Amino acid sequence: MELKKDRLLEALALLREGSDVALPLPADDGGEPAFRLWDGVQEPFLGSNTSLPPKELLFPRSEGMYGYNLKTGELSDILPEARTAVFGIRPCDVKSIENLDHAFLEKGYVDSYYRARRDGLTTIALGCSEAARTCFCDSMGVAPGDAPGADLMMNDLGDAYSVKANTEKGEAVAKLWEGLLSKGGAKAPAAPACGFSVKADDSLPDRLTARFDDPMWDSLSKACIGCGCCSFICPTCYCFDIGRENRGACGTAFRCWDSCMFSDYSRMAGGHNPRPSKKERLRNRYLHKLAYFSQRYGATLCVGCGRCIDKCPANLDITRVMDMMEGVDANG
Amino acid sequence: MARPGGAAAAAKRPVAEAGPGAAREGNPLLPAMCRVIKITDETPDVKTFRIQTADGAKPFDPMPGQLAMLSAMGVGEAMFSVTAKGEDWIESSIKRVGLLTEALHGLSEGDMIGVRGPYGNHFPVDAIKGRDLLFVGGGIGLAPVRSLIRYALERREDYGSLDVLYGSRSYDDLVFKSDIFENWPAVCNTHITIDNAEERWDGHVGFVPSYLEEKAFSPENRVVVLCGPPIMIKFCLESLMRMGFSKENVITTLEMRMKCGVGKCGRCNIGSKYVCLDGPVFTMSELDGLPDEK
Numbered sequence: 001m002e003l004k005k006d007r008l009l010e011a012l013a014l015l016r017e018g019s020d021v022a023l024p025l026p027a028d029d030g031g032e033p034a035f036r037l038w039d040g041v042q043e044p045f046l047g048s049n050t051s052l053p054p055k056e057l058l059f060p061r062s063e064g065m066y067g068y069n070l071k072t073g074e075l076s077d078i079l080p081e082a083r084t085a086v087f088g089i090r091p092c093d094v095k096s097i098e099n100l101d102h103a104f105l106e107k108g109y110v111d112s113y114y115r116a117r118r119d120g121l122t123t124i125a126l127g128c129s130e131a132a133r134t135c136f137c138d139s140m141g142v143a144p145g146d147a148p149g150a151d152l153m154m155n156d157l158g159d160a161y162s163v164k165a166n167t168e169k170g171e172a173v174a175k176l177w178e179g180l181l182s183k184g185g186a187k188a189p190a191a192p193a194c195g196f197s198v199k200a201d202d203s204l205p206d207r208l209t210a211r212f213d214d215p216m217w218d219s220l221s222k223a224c225i226g227c228g229c230c231s232f233i234c235p236t237c238y239c240f241d242i243g244r245e246n247r248g249a250c251g252t253a254f255r256c257w258d259s260c261m262f263s264d265y266s267r268m269a270g271g272h273n274p275r276p277s278k279k280e281r282l283r284n285r286y287l288h289k290l291a292y293f294s295q296r297y298g299a300t301l302c303v304g305c306g307r308c309i310d311k312c313p314a315n316l317d318i319t320r321v322m323d324m325m326e327g328v329d330a331n332g
Numbered sequence: 333m334a335r336p337g338g339a340a341a342a343a344k345r346p347v348a349e350a351g352p353g354a355a356r357e358g359n360p361l362l363p364a365m366c367r368v369i370k371i372t373d374e375t376p377d378v379k380t381f382r383i384q385t386a387d388g389a390k391p392f393d394p395m396p397g398q399l400a401m402l403s404a405m406g407v408g409e410a411m412f413s414v415t416a417k418g419e420d421w422i423e424s425s426i427k428r429v430g431l432l433t434e435a436l437h438g439l440s441e442g443d444m445i446g447v448r449g450p451y452g453n454h455f456p457v458d459a460i461k462g463r464d465l466l467f468v469g470g471g472i473g474l475a476p477v478r479s480l481i482r483y484a485l486e487r488r489e490d491y492g493s494l495d496v497l498y499g500s501r502s503y504d505d506l507v508f509k510s511d512i513f514e515n516w517p518a519v520c521n522t523h524i525t526i527d528n529a530e531e532r533w534d535g536h537v538g539f540v541p542s543y544l545e546e547k548a549f550s551p552e553n554r555v556v557v558l559c560g561p562p563i564m565i566k567f568c569l570e571s572l573m574r575m576g577f578s579k580e581n582v583i584t585t586l587e588m589r590m591k592c593g594v595g596k597c598g599r600c601n602i603g604s605k606y607v608c609l610d611g612p613v614f615t616m617s618e619l620d621g622l623p624d625e626k
Binding site for chain 1: 405562
C-alpha cells in the first residue's frame, strides 16, 4: 500500500484523534530539530534525522516517580498514562528503542514508568533515502531503509510513501488510514550506503576489553571536557539519577537523565570514586556502548546514528575508537 | 517529551499494594513507608536501625548479604546491607559519612523510614555447608558479614568451625560490642584487634592483615568471608594468598554508588556486572575476571 505525500497531514490528523502524535519538528526558536508533540498544523521536518533523539518519548529528561507526604508518610505512584504515535522515526532510532527495551524491561526487574510509556507507543518509521556524513548505521547492524522493529514501516517513493505494517499496532494504523491509502507501493529505491564504515563484528567486545589498560584511553580522554553532551544526545544512553523536590510537607521524587561522564556519577559518600578521572569515565562509556552491553544483553549499545560525532565539542569520535581496535587480538 | 500534567494524571495507588516484598511484581522503585523501632549507638559515628513495617511486620525476608534501599523521606535514599533480621524486623548499621546518612542519624525511634528491597545476590550459604568459616571484618565492614555469622550460628550443625577476626581503629570504633565480647565468644572463636594501644584495652593490638597471618589459619576446608575498607581487603588478600588460600575460597561483598538498585540507572557497574543485581557478593576469583574499577 502507499500513502500519497499530499495526504500525509490528513493521515497524521487521523492518528491524532486517538493519541498524541510526535513528529520530527524544528524548534520554534530555530533550535535543534527534535521529536515534539504535533499541534496538528506544522509540517514535519524530514530532510535529515533530528539532532535530538526520540528517547524522551519513553524516558523523559525528567519525570515524577512518586509523591510523598513528609507528615503522614503517604506515598503515591505517579505512573504515566501516555498514548503516543511517533511518525518519522529512522531505522537507527528504532533500533535504539530495542536497546532501551533490554535495559528497562529485562534482567529480573521491569521499570514501571518505561513500561507504561512503551506500551502506549506506536512507532511509524521512515526509511532513509540519504545518508548524512556522520551516519554509520549499516556498520552497526541497521539497514537504513528498513526498521523491522517498527510497528509500521514507510519509505519515500517520490510522490508517495510505501506503507507496510510489521505488528498489530501497525496494522491498526493501516486500518485507520484505509481511506487514504492506495494500492501500489512500488519497491522503495535502495537506501544509500553510509559514507563510511567501521568494523564492529562479534569480536569487538573482546578486542575492546583486551585493551582495558591501554594508554590509548589516556590520550583519547585528554580532549574530553566532560560536558556530557554525548550522553544527552545519544539515543541509547539511559542512565538516570533520582532526586527529590520538597514543597512544604509534600514532595515529589523524580528521575532525570544523568551522564557517566560526570565525576559525581559514581562518587560515593566519603569521597571514594571508582572512576576518578576522565580517563576511567570515557573508557567506561565506550566500553559500555561497545562491550559491556553486548556481554549483558547480546546487543551493541550504539546504533550508528552519528549524533555524538556531529555534536561533540572536542571532536571525540566513537568510530575512531572502533578503528583503533583493528588488528587487536581478542585474547589480549 | 515531558507530558504536562503528569502528576494530575497520576494513577494513585495505595501504599499497601506496593510493599517492598512485592518489589518484583509492583513498581520496583517505589519504597514502602516503614518505622524505625529501635536505634543502637554502636560507635561515635555508627548507629544500628531496627526497622519494621507500619503494621508491625518484617519489611522483607533477606538472605545473608542482601541489600536494602533505605530513604530519609525528602532527603534521599542509599543502599545498605541488612546486618540482621528477626521475626518482625530487619536491621542495618549505618556509618555517618554524608548528607543522607547524616539525616538517617537524625531519626528517632518511631520515625518513618522508606524501605525497598531486598536487592542483590547473597552469600553462598549452601555451597559453603560443611566448611570451616573464617569471618574477617574491618570497621563497619563487619555489618554485612554479621548477617552470615548470625545465619551460621542459627544453623550451627551445618557448618564446621567458626572464627571471627575483627579489627577497628580504636576500642570506641568497634561495632556490635555485645556480639563480639559477649554473644559470639560463647559459641565461636573470636579474635579482636585495634590499630593502636589504649590504656583500657588489654586485647590484641595491630592491623587486621598481620593479625590474620599471626593466627596462621589453615586453608584446609576453610572459606574466608572478608569485608572492610578497600586497603584492608587488599592487604588481607595478600596475607591469605601467602597463607595458601585460593581465591575461590575468599568471598567479599562490594559497595558502589547506587540509585535504582535494580540494574537500570547505570552507575554501579564493574564491567558488564551490576553490583546491585549481580553482587554485592563476589568471590575474589570472580573479581579477578572484572575490570579493576572497585
